[in-house]
Amino acid sequence: MKIVVCVKQVPATNDAKIDPETKRIVREGMQAILNPFDTYAVEEAVQLRDKFGGEVIALSMGPEKAALVLREAISVGADRGLLLSDRAFGGSDTWATSYVLSKAIEKIGGVDLVICGKQAIDGDTAQVGPGIAAHLDWMQAACVMEVCDADKDTITVKRMHEDGYDICEMSLPAVVTVVKDINTPRVPTLKGRLASDKSEIPIWKPEDIGAQSSKIGLDGSPTRVVKTAPPPIRNSVTKKITGTSAECVKELIAELRLRSIL
Amino acid sequence: MRLKNDSDKLKYSNVWVVAEVLSGKIQPVTHELLGAARSLADAKKSKVWAVLLGHNVKEQAQLLIPYGADKVLVVDDSRLSGFSDELEARILVRLIKKYKPEILICGATTRGRALIPRVAVVSECGLTADCTELSIDPVSGDFLQTRPAFGGNIMATIRCPFHRPQMATVRPRVMKAPDADFSRNGEIIFEEVTESDASKIKRILEVFHSDDVAVNLADAQIIISGGRAMKGPEGFKMLGRLAARVGGAVGASRAAVDAGWIPYAHQIGQTGQTVQTKVYISCGISGQIQHLVGMQSCNLIIAIDKDPSTPMMQMADIAVVGDLFEIVPGLTEEIVKL
Numbered sequence: 001m002k003i004v005v006c007v008k009q010v011p012a013t014n015d016a017k018i019d020p021e022t023k024r025i026v027r028e029g030m031q032a033i034l035n036p037f038d039t040y041a042v043e044e045a046v047q048l049r050d051k052f053g054g055e056v057i058a059l060s061m062g063p064e065k066a067a068l069v070l071r072e073a074i075s076v077g078a079d080r081g082l083l084l085s086d087r088a089f090g091g092s093d094t095w096a097t098s099y100v101l102s103k104a105i106e107k108i109g110g111v112d113l114v115i116c117g118k119q120a121i122d123g124d125t126a127q128v129g130p131g132i133a134a135h136l137d138w139m140q141a142a143c144v145m146e147v148c149d150a151d152k153d154t155i156t157v158k159r160m161h162e163d164g165y166d167i168c169e170m171s172l173p174a175v176v177t178v179v180k181d182i183n184t185p186r187v188p189t190l191k192g193r194l195a196s197d198k199s200e201i202p203i204w205k206p207e208d209i210g211a212q213s214s215k216i217g218l219d220g221s222p223t224r225v226v227k228t229a230p231p232p233i234r235n236s237v238t239k240k241i242t243g244t245s246a247e248c249v250k251e252l253i254a255e256l257r258l259r260s261i262l
Numbered sequence: 263m264r265l266k267n268d269s270d271k272l273k274y275s276n277v278w279v280v281a282e283v284l285s286g287k288i289q290p291v292t293h294e295l296l297g298a299a300r301s302l303a304d305a306k307k308s309k310v311w312a313v314l315l316g317h318n319v320k321e322q323a324q325l326l327i328p329y330g331a332d333k334v335l336v337v338d339d340s341r342l343s344g345f346s347d348e349l350e351a352r353i354l355v356r357l358i359k360k361y362k363p364e365i366l367i368c369g370a371t372t373r374g375r376a377l378i379p380r381v382a383v384v385s386e387c388g389l390t391a392d393c394t395e396l397s398i399d400p401v402s403g404d405f406l407q408t409r410p411a412f413g414g415n416i417m418a419t420i421r422c423p424f425h426r427p428q429m430a431t432v433r434p435r436v437m438k439a440p441d442a443d444f445s446r447n448g449e450i451i452f453e454e455v456t457e458s459d460a461s462k463i464k465r466i467l468e469v470f471h472s473d474d475v476a477v478n479l480a481d482a483q484i485i486i487s488g489g490r491a492m493k494g495p496e497g498f499k500m501l502g503r504l505a506a507r508v509g510g511a512v513g514a515s516r517a518a519v520d521a522g523w524i525p526y527a528h529q530i531g532q533t534g535q536t537v538q539t540k541v542y543i544s545c546g547i548s549g550q551i552q553h554l555v556g557m558q559s560c561n562l563i564i565a566i567d568k569d570p571s572t573p574m575m576q577m578a579d580i581a582v583v584g585d586l587f588e589i590v591p592g593l594t595e596e597i598v599k600l
Contacts, residue, residue, distance in 0.1 A: 013413070013551045013552060036532060094379065095382065095389070098379075121412070121413065122411065122412050123391075123411055123412075124410075124412070124413070125379075125392070126375045127375075128379075130347070130375075130379035130380045131380070131383045133347075133380065134380040134381075134382075134383035134384050135383055137462075139347075139348055139462065139463070139464050140347050140348070140376065140380065141347075141376075141464070142347070142372065142375065142376035143372050143376070145526070156467070159345075159372075160372065160526075160527060161345075161371075161372045161373065162371060162477075162478050162479065162480045162481065163478055164469070164470040164472040164477075165470050166344060166466055166468060167468040167469075168344070168346075168464045168467060169464060169465040169467055170464045170465075171462070179526070179533075180526060180533040180534070181525075181526035221388070222264075222382075222386070222387055222388030222389075222422045222424065222425040223388035223389070223390060223421070223422050224420065224421055224422065224423060225419070225420055226406065226419040226421050227419045228416050228417065229417045229419075230415075231410060231415065231417050234558075234563075234579070235579055238576065238577075238578055238579065238580070239579065240581050241580060241582045241583065241584075242582075242584070244584075245588035245589050245592055246592060248583075248584045249593050252580065252582055252589075253593070253597070255580055261484075261540070261541055
């Protein structure tokens, strides 16, 4: 099974602080990490390869330093990494990003399965996985919590929904996006780290994948950001309730009534 | 489609709402979106269309009109009984080509967030995910879509000046559902599934629909959420009793999910779900940043904890300092008496 796992480098929130005034995350000085949902995508790809044989190729689009997240994928078992990096890719929205990734997947050739994380924690759109499937006209399953079965032609997956789940069978090639429930990502071994350090990460440009210039970057992106603004500031005063448990209950109920919640 | 020039915009009109029906019931988000679509259509002096795809949904079509639909496009076919992204996307792409809506909105549910990106890519349209505010730009007449990004730390307003239709998925429980007006008139149009729509689609083998409202975080008005301090599955049963009392759902921090006390479907935060409820009651959740990004947009945040110094207690609107194992049952009991 030839598997492409799409990964993204995103700002970390681990070391973020909360601004005491706005009660929002301070983004300055954050580190860049492998998107958390993608760690499950990488693990699932590696497990499927170990079960069915084949190859796992980690694919990312981003600046040159995004090679780091490809190395991270290699350190936990991906066979190789490919980076799509070029000024012309800059400014791509989800339409253009999924186009570029789909062109790279076509260029890789013979791919049976594409695995993505459910969404990236910076954009939170969850649109790139289904977008890749649409560009390729492959079947797709989003929010996959379990790969139930697979063979050379089909894959059966369990999808999580708000109100339960379903199980569906798709013919390959296909695209799946995964949620955290699907597995427990492994920790890289020393051998894995050494392999990832030594690994060559080729960089592909638009011409390498035959991407049309009108479909990439800002030109290829239907959406335009008109403005960005901080979210509405939360009421910065915290109403503190103390006392015996019975007093706390009474006062909390009074507060809820005051706010017409009860 | 990418527009060749500005006058191409005039070929597109009306606001479409893609309805969501589960177990034969129109979902609340569809009513909310019909309300939002009504305001947009009024601003554009155009009509609201609902699009209803499903099996045995004919009777439901009539029920969309009181909430603001002027026309309802219905595709009723046994192949639409499960959620086949490929099939639904092909039908929508075809209907969009035929009727040329100016705007299309759909609930940002797991199904909507899987389906509409596929439609947008094939239709060559822009799409904005998870919107919380929608309006019409008075100058350009374009559809302005505002959404939170990076866990709600920034609000971005998006428009698609050169492509039609303009598409957005919208968070459940953010827009207000209008009151039903049963005197409204509307037209119902039936469409069929074609052979090419139904080629190469997934096979749905099993569907499990839980009637347990405690699981459905997206649909809840109130979420009672617990963390490591719940000490075990029993603690979550206690939260479940309060949730049942107020008709809310039960949420959890990653720590509680990883400990196996409650299924992943309840996890809120960076690797779980993002929620935006009216009321969020945090019980013993310290408030690590990965949790806060999943719930900080809730309207009213109440935290209950022994320790008043946790980030959650600091950011909450109401911080109750005390023993949650006494306060939560006390609250449950008092609410019964109300």
